[in-house]
Amino acid sequence: MTEAAATAPLIAILDYGIGNLHSAHKGFDRAGADARLTADPSLIAEADGLVLPGVGAFEPCMNALRATGLDEVAMERIGAGVPFFGICIGMQVLFAGSDEAPGCGGLGYFDRMVHILPSSVKRPQMQWNIIEPRIDAHPMFSGLDPEPWVYFVHSYAAEDGPDVLATCDYGDHLVAAAGRDNVWACQFHPEKSGANGIRILQNFVAAARIGGAARA
Amino acid sequence: MTVRAIRVIPCLDVDAGRVVKGINFVDIRDAGDPVELAALYDQQGADELVFLDITASSDRRDTTVEMARAVAEQVFIPFTIGGGIRTVDDARRLLMAGADKVSINTAAVERPALIAEISREFGAQCCVVAIDARGSESMPSGFEVYTHGGRSNTGIDAVEWAVVAADRGAGEILLTSMDRDGTRDGFDLALTRAVSQAVNISVIASGGVGTLAHLVDGVTHGGADAVLAASIFHFGQHTVAEAKREMLASGVTVRPAGSM
Numbered sequence: 182m183t184e185a186a187a188t189a190p191l192i193a194i195l196d197y198g199i200g201n202l203h204s205a206h207k208g209f210d211r212a213g214a215d216a217r218l219t220a221d222p223s224l225i226a227e228a229d230g231l232v233l234p235g236v237g238a239f240e241p242c243m244n245a246l247r248a249t250g251l252d253e254v255a256m257e258r259i260g261a262g263v264p265f266f267g268i269c270i271g272m273q274v275l276f277a278g279s280d281e282a283p284g285c286g287g288l289g290y291f292d293r294m295v296h297i298l299p300s301s302v303k304r305p306q307m308q309w310n311i312i313e314p315r316i317d318a319h320p321m322f323s324g325l326d327p328e329p330w331v332y333f334v335h336s337y338a339a340e341d342g343p344d345v346l347a348t349c350d351y352g353d354h355l356v357a358a359a360g361r362d363n364v365w366a367c368q369f370h371p372e373k374s375g376a377n378g379i380r381i382l383q384n385f386v387a388a389a390r391i392g393g394a395a396r397a
Numbered sequence: 398m399t400v401r402a403i404r405v406i407p408c409l410d411v412d413a414g415r416v417v418k419g420i421n422f423v424d425i426r427d428a429g430d431p432v433e434l435a436a437l438y439d440q441q442g443a444d445e446l447v448f449l450d451i452t453a454s455s456d457r458r459d460t461t462v463e464m465a466r467a468v469a470e471q472v473f474i475p476f477t478i479g480g481g482i483r484t485v486d487d488a489r490r491l492l493m494a495g496a497d498k499v500s501i502n503t504a505a506v507e508r509p510a511l512i513a514e515i516s517r518e519f520g521a522q523c524c525v526v527a528i529d530a531r532g533s534e535s536m537p538s539g540f541e542v543y544t545h546g547g548r549s550n551t552g553i554d555a556v557e558w559a560v561v562a563a564d565r566g567a568g569e570i571l572l573t574s575m576d577r578d579g580t581r582d583g584f585d586l587a588l589t590r591a592v593s594q595a596v597n598i599s600v601i602a603s604g605g606v607g608t609l610a611h612l613v614d615g616v617t618h619g620g621a622d623a624v625l626a627a628s629i630f631h632f633g634q635h636t637v638a639e640a641k642r643e644m645l646a647s648g649v650t651v652r653p654a655g656s657m
Contacts, residue, residue: 203495207470237520302399303622305522305568307599309444309652310400330402330652332444332475334497334522350400373475373497375439 189215190389193228195255196220197245205234205268208372212382214389222254230389231258235270239295239337240282242270256288264389265364272359272366273337281337290364293340302352305336312347312357312369319346321358321365323384331367331374331381333357338368363392402650403616404444404623405640406601407630409434411448411480414460431464435472438630441637442654443474447500447571447625450480458487462494469495479527479571485514492519500525500571503544506551506558509565516566525601526562527571530555530588540588547575556591563596570596571625574604581607581628589619601625609635609643616649 192214194205202218209216209232219225233255235242246252259265267275274287279295287295298304309330314322322329333349339356341348347358349369358367365385371378409416415429435446448468450461458481465478478491479500488499505512505526516524531550533541540555559570572592574585584602593600602621606612606629615621629635638654645651 201492201495201497203466203493204469204473204497207495208473211473303597303599307522307569308400308402308404308622310402334475352399370475372473375474379473 189213190229190386190393191227192216192230192232192386192389193225194218194232194234195225195251197242197249197251199234199236199242199245201236202234204372205232208379208382209386212379212386214382214386220249220251222250225254225258228258228263228389229393230264230266230385231255232385233265233267233271233274235268235272235274237270238281239270239273239279239287240285242274243282243285243287246274246288252288256290259290259364262363262392264385264392266385267364267366268372269335269368269370272368273339275359275364275366276339279337291339291342291344291359291361291366293342295337295339297337298335298355299352306333306351306355308333309374310349310351310357310369312349313354314347314358316346319360320384320388321346321360321367321381323387324380325377329377331357331369331371331377333369335368339366400650401622402444402652403621403644404601405442405612405637405644405651406445406447406623406625407438407443407637408447408449408603408625408627409631410627411450411452411461411464413452413457414464417451432467432471435468435476438637439472439474442641442652443637444652445474445623446472446476448476448478450478452481462490465491465494465496477525477571479525483511485511485518488515488519488523492523498523498525498569500527502527502529505562506542506544506553509561512562512565512567516568521566521568521598524567525569525571526559526567527573528555528559528562528592529573529575530585531575532585532588538591540591543575547578555588556595559592559596559600563598567598569599569601571601571603572621577605578603580605583607583611584615584619584621584624586614586619589615589621593620593622599623609640612640613644613647613649616644617647 538556602615606626
């Protein structure tokens with residue numbers, strides 16, 4: 182390990198057995214983190230930042246989180262103020278629940294539901310789209326293109342609310358990112374969004390570095 | 398208003414983990430290195446990449462998994478791998494290595510349940526059904542499905558098959574005209590239009606691109622959601638950035654190549 186890597190913020194990517202986390206892992210490495218795929222609570226407790234990825238569907242992700250106990254670990258760390266980033270389904274499970282899995286329930290950090298995309302558009306939205314930040318000053322958007330294009334793959338999106346950070350235009354103004362306090366969430370895939378996406382990961386790594394310094 | 402951004406997708410043929418078929422860039426060190434080529438297309442503004450695995454012997458397919466891993470480590474745009482995928486397990490190995498999608502063709506025609514199996518296990522967004530079609534007067538739509546790299550006709554109507562594939566859980570159709578492939582005469586627009594109108598999932602037009610105007614036609618006349626081409630990009634005839642400028646100038650929405 183190089184000296185730079187040794188001092189890089191430790192980003193724990195929660196590995197709860199739901200498939201391809203390789204790109205997220207390498208994306209955070211590229212963004213300057215010491216990124217680890219892990220389900221180990223002691224490593225997670227040390228981490229400067231946590232990432233909750235997610236692929237596929239809401240219910241299998243929630244079931245896997247509960248089965249590994251990482252649902253409670255995640256909420257405990259969020260409560261402790263550790264920078265936390267939910268991506269794609271990892272964003273959706275931060276909400277109270279989803280049309281996709283009635284009765285399943287989510288982590289409930291955001292007290293709203295996730296709904297299916299309008300029937301007027303092709304589902305999934307599988308394309309690059311422009312995000313329109315509502316709160317330009319949020320650190321997630323630091324240094325992005327004026328019109329940041331990012332890659333989306335999803336059939337469901339969160340309900341609008343006061344903590345929405347950005348929307349995209351697809352049948353409606355869809356919620357593309359949300360955040361409150363130490364929690365960031367995005368519906369798109371920063372790890373598949375080229376240079377803008379890597380910049381967003383760098384912005385999170387920077388937030389984790391600051392958070393880690395504050396706790397040290 | 399809804400943003401519908403058309404994707405421009407270079408396609409690379411891969412044999413035993415190496416890119417083959419006459420890539421001819423001036424500024425490239427190793428024209429067979431999938432990582433270097435993928436990074437170059439990313440810089441040019443490619444929205445996605447497709448790797449078509451033409452490895453003949455199945456025991457060398459591990460090289461494709463390794464290639465997926467190497468590409469995913471270095472290039473942060475979506476990519477699809479197709480060719481030789483016959484089982485959920487084949488798909489799993491590529492997806493776990495970092496491929497975003499797998500494309501299935503002959504195996505899906507022989508056993509359509511494979512579409513639902515992959516889609517259920519990994520999500521519809523991972524499951525691309527590739528359809529190779531050729532004009533045929535005996536088919537209701539006028540187009541017949543071919544398999545085994547275009548060598549075998551199936552007696553299946555291409556448009557009907559696209560609808561079945563979508564119903565079974567395909568997230569996307571990669572539609573290649575075997576009549577046009579390699580001709581540089583442009584997409585088969587009648588085929589592209591017929592399939593685009595019949596399904597409510599994305600359709601990638603493929604086969605026959607010889608000019609930038611052909612890419613525009615695939616969208617404006619064919620109704621495609623994405624356009625795939627190989628030789629016009631590989632031989633340095635045009636860059637992806639030029640393709641996007643042409644599309645923007647023609648009123649087609651694309652992610653500008655100049656963005657970060």
